[in-house]
Amino acid sequence: MDRGENILQLLPKLLPKKNVLFLTNNHSNECADQLAKEAINKSNPFFLPKPLSYLKSEIRSAVLSIWQDNWDNGETGRGTHDIVPRVSNKPVGWNREEIMFVTGHGPFPSYLLRFNLRTHDNCSCGEKGDPMHYATKCPFILSWHFQTPTVPLKLQWLKNILTNSFSRTRLRLLMRFICDKNNLIVEDNN
Numbered sequence: 113m114d115r116g117e118n119i120l121q122l123l124p125k126l127l128p129k130k131n132v133l134f135l136t137n138n139h140s141n142e143c144a145d146q147l148a149k150e151a152i153n154k155s156n157p158f159f160l161p162k163p164l165s166y167l168k169s170e171i172r173s174a175v176l177s178i179w180q181d182n183w184d185n186g187e188t189g190r191g192t193h194d195i196v197p198r199v200s201n202k203p204v205g206w207n208r209e210e211i212m213f214v215t216g217h218g219p220f221p222s223y224l225l226r227f228n229l230r231t232h233d234n235c236s237c238g239e240k241g242d243p244m245h246y247a248t249k250c251p252f253i254l255s256w257h258f259q260t261p262t263v264p265l266k267l268q269w270l271k272n273i274l275t276n277s278f279s280r281t282r283l284r285l286l287m288r289f290i291c292d293k294n295n296l297i298v299e300d301n302n
């Protein structure tokens with residue numbers, strides 16, 4: 113039912129033929145006729161209330177629209193936005209380690225520095241300790257490395273990892289290794 117649908121448009125639906133025939137033999141028919149005439153002659157058509165399910169659907173749609181706008185125009189989480197551009201109430205299906213890797217919110221020097229838990233964002237090997245460093249370059253984690261993507265293909269490289277069961281297992285093991293050996297890998301020498 114469209115929002116603008118009024119009583120005049122609904123009359124044929126409310127009074128199907130068989131019911132009209134039934135009403136012609138009793139007093140109620142006079143009332144029905146009178147109401148129909150009033151509805152037809154009424155200069156300002158009134159609107160029927162919508163069901164609760166309709167209201168919930170409208171609110172849900174409005175909230176998702178606001179959420180999507182905030183997500184598209186936000187200043188943080190841009191890397192995650194590249195992977196998941198559309199907001200949804202459904203979980204993306206990532207495990208804890210995958211979330212840490214994609215968002216960068218994990219035991220990485222690059223993340224710990226933001227909260228003043230370190231004095232710099234370097235790995236113990238000397239390079240910047242962000243998720244990509246540990247997944248492709250850090251000499252402390254050679255056995256879990258992925259092939260380094262070319263810069264233009266970095267996003268597709270990450271999407272491929274998250275959609276491949278073998279790569280996801282490898283990523284999970286990599287992240288667990290970083291968590292277990294955190295004191296060695298992200299040691300703050302200063």
Ligand SMILES: [Zn+2]
Nearest residue numbers: 235237250251
């Ligand atoms: Zn390193």
